[in-house]
Amino acid sequence: xxxxxxLKSLLxxxxxxxxxxxxxxxxxxxxxxxxxxxxxxLAEADVAIPPYTExxxxxxxxxxxxxxxxxxxILTEDELYLAxxxxxxxxxxxxxxxxLLIGYPMAYAIARAERETQTVLLLLIMMPTWTAILxxxxxxxxxxxxxxxxxxxxxxxxxxDNPLQILNTNLAVYIGIVYSYLPFMxxxxxxxxxxxxxxxxxxxxxxxxxxxxxxxxxxxxxxxNGIIAGCMLVFIPVVxxxxxxxxxxxxxxxxxxxxxxxxxxNNRDWPVAxxxxxxxxxxxxVPIILxxxxxxKELEGKV
Amino acid sequence: MKRFGFSNVMLWLGMLFIYVPMVIxxxxxxxxxxxxxxxxxxxxxxxxxxxxxxxxxxxVMRSLEIALYTAIAAVVLGTLAAFVLxxxxxxxxxxxxxxxxxxxxxxPEVITGLSLLLLFVAMAQLIGWPxxxxxxxxxxxxxxxxxxxxxxxxxxxxxxxxxxxEEAAMDLGARPWKVFFLITIPMIAPSLAAGAMMSFAxxxxxxxxxxxxxxxxxxxxxxxxxxxxRLGVKPDINAIASLILLVVSFFTFLAWYFTRRAEERRRRAxxxxxxxxAEEAAASQTTWKPAA
Numbered sequence: 001x002x003x004x005x006x007l008k009s010l011l012x013x014x015x016x017x018x019x020x021x022x023x024x025x026x027x028x029x030x031x032x033x034x035x036x037x038x039x040x041x042l043a044e045a046d047v048a049i050p051p052y053t054e055x056x057x058x059x060x061x062x063x064x065x066x067x068x069x070x071x072x073x074i075l076t077e078d079e080l081y082l083a084x085x086x087x088x089x090x091x092x093x094x095x096x097x098x099x100l101l102i103g104y105p106m107a108y109a110i111a112r113a114e115r116e117t118q119t120v121l122l123l124l125i126m127m128p129t130w131t132a133i134l135x136x137x138x139x140x141x142x143x144x145x146x147x148x149x150x151x152x153x154x155x156x157x158x159x160x161d162n163p164l165q166i167l168n169t170n171l172a173v174y175i176g177i178v179y180s181y182l183p184f185m186x187x188x189x190x191x192x193x194x195x196x197x198x199x200x201x202x203x204x205x206x207x208x209x210x211x212x213x214x215x216x217x218x219x220x221x222x223x224x225n226g227i228i229a230g231c232m233l234v235f236i237p238v239v240x241x242x243x244x245x246x247x248x249x250x251x252x253x254x255x256x257x258x259x260x261x262x263x264x265x266n267n268r269d270w271p272v273a274x275x276x277x278x279x280x281x282x283x284x285x286v287p288i289i290l291x292x293x294x295x296x297k298e299l300e301g302k303v
Numbered sequence: 304m305k306r307f308g309f310s311n312v313m314l315w316l317g318m319l320f321i322y323v324p325m326v327i328x329x330x331x332x333x334x335x336x337x338x339x340x341x342x343x344x345x346x347x348x349x350x351x352x353x354x355x356x357x358x359x360x361x362x363v364m365r366s367l368e369i370a371l372y373t374a375i376a377a378v379v380l381g382t383l384a385a386f387v388l389x390x391x392x393x394x395x396x397x398x399x400x401x402x403x404x405x406x407x408x409x410x411p412e413v414i415t416g417l418s419l420l421l422l423f424v425a426m427a428q429l430i431g432w433p434x435x436x437x438x439x440x441x442x443x444x445x446x447x448x449x450x451x452x453x454x455x456x457x458x459x460x461x462x463x464x465x466x467x468x469e470e471a472a473m474d475l476g477a478r479p480w481k482v483f484f485l486i487t488i489p490m491i492a493p494s495l496a497a498g499a500m501m502s503f504a505x506x507x508x509x510x511x512x513x514x515x516x517x518x519x520x521x522x523x524x525x526x527x528x529x530x531x532x533r534l535g536v537k538p539d540i541n542a543i544a545s546l547i548l549l550v551v552s553f554f555t556f557l558a559w560y561f562t563r564r565a566e567e568r569r570r571r572a573x574x575x576x577x578x579x580x581a582e583e584a585a586a587s588q589t590t591w592k593p594a595a
Contacts, residue, residue, distance in 0.1 A: 240411020
């Protein structure tokens, strides 16, 4: 009996269990894998299964650790990788800006609509747009191709004589990214804008402020958290985006997600792919922390 | 009205931008012509042809099965995570926990996919599991990132709940687990349903994670579609794409419907309570007024 009680006290209590189960899952399947990526990025590519060398070796009572920094050196020496990182950052920056410029007025209009209309508009934004990214990118392939609908239409009305090359260019990538990520910008902005107190704007108007002035000085600063959340939800995933540059982009489109994919699947160079991921994570760690802080405030309701 | 003119115009232009390509895709899936850009009259032959494509049908069944298990697991884990974040203000590693819950929302999929694959390979070397990558490993990957979405949805609902109901149950001697299952769960049920639908749709749609962690023979529907799409636009892909859009839209609609119904019920309950209070006040014929 005593032993049984002792065993029982060793078992996790309710509280620990509630914290422990999701904690353990996320630790094992989200955090721990990053350490393994770091480890593999220091290994050497090898023709084996799995295709890399072991960095810890135990022989003759000696533990030897071989850290291979070669992969990182490759990243700095080959201009392709640097160009891909810069290309990704540039694309992500401009697409985030475009999403913000298009998404802010949309979110604003939804937040000012009637309550009943609001829920319907939100549904329209969310419904097929939030998921099914692959399908929606595919839809653009049919529209933008040389003999696609857009070119047929433009030639039909006599605006152009020869089809414009849009598919497989950077322009198509921009269209695809803005199209796919727009809802991620609109939803957090709406969630923020809808909470604003309209009496603030009325007070400003009473005091003689123009509409634009009060929008710029009251609405925009108040929606700071929504802007941060929306921009991070677009910027961070776009830096690593693979599907859109692969399907809509051409040979000129250099983005790091595509390069990583090629290193991994086509060249089967797992260590270089890991090094690419480590560097990408290092670039993104500041935005991710910013997003997490913002989200933590939101989750705890301390807005 | 002029004041909101610009933003309203942007809203409708944005909606057109979002919907026109999808409408075109669906219309062209009924195109009889094999040439995807030439209209050859209405036909459903590509849809009928899908049924004969056993490889595609196998992928559909596999994807649906993974999505179902993902929805179940993500709701359980996500609800626990949301409960921890909203109800347990202080414990060791709370900041880390919060970060691990929200980071998957933005983490580029290529990073998550690669890191999970390397974990599975390392685990297979160390403990011999998973011996073979396939549906189980895809399920784990999907559950991990869907948990984050469920946690965000459920925690926003948990935060709105009136704590006094749970406290009252505890005061009356109910054990925490009993309070959770009899009081908290029924009150957040709509957001659980919404989270489940969302996870289902997200899992059904994922390409990158599945490509990394799947093994031979475990091709999901997005992987199947992707390898076909790479070679260009094809009429039968138009058909399957339209079907996916329909299914995903349906599940998102359900998610929206559940949240909305819950909101309405809550509003009605509040209204009812106010009315009863007003009636009681009137019946008691005193000068006391309800603080409404």
